[in-house]
Amino acid sequence: MSVIALNEGYKGEVKDREENFHGNRLLFVGWEDHLLFCAPHCIPVSPTMTFATLANEVIPGIYSSHPDWEKVLIGEIEWFRSNEPFAPEFDRTLGENGLQHKAVIRFRTPSLTGIHGSCS
Template structure:
């Protein structure tokens, strides 16, 4: 349902990129897992490698599911496009992962 403001709203968004400096917000969604029915949001350095992002941010979050096995992560997507992180040494920025991007994965 749409909301109609009674006045002009002139406040900048609190989650805009310039607020976070060298960091960015990233949404991560584990597709097909009923325990995580929606994406979670994390703050991560733009220069962080993809491997470090997975090891330091995604794996600890996903480990709250007792069936999670880190080696079973497959099929990464950036929004709805396939994402091939290669060997994982590239930074998030080098992979085209920007502020408020949605990363999705499944497990085997």
């Protein structure tokens, strides 16, 4: 989040620099049409983790408490990086997929739009 200082010349230390996360990067992950989770989750991940591990192990650990999760088919998920469609290579690392520190990815699960279609 950017900050606008009220005092001219103010310089603050950036605390969320990549080098402060012991080899990990911050990754923001959001599930479209599921506002039970009001914002993307920010998670520390290794840039050497494969996208398959993220999709099959990490993301289910975050979102499986939602009643729609049991109907999710990982192979049918639509992925987005920032606001652009994204076709991740599941056997490649997060770094090789271009996911840098503080990257944002979102995913949409076709036909699943929250509890009783409410986007919640």
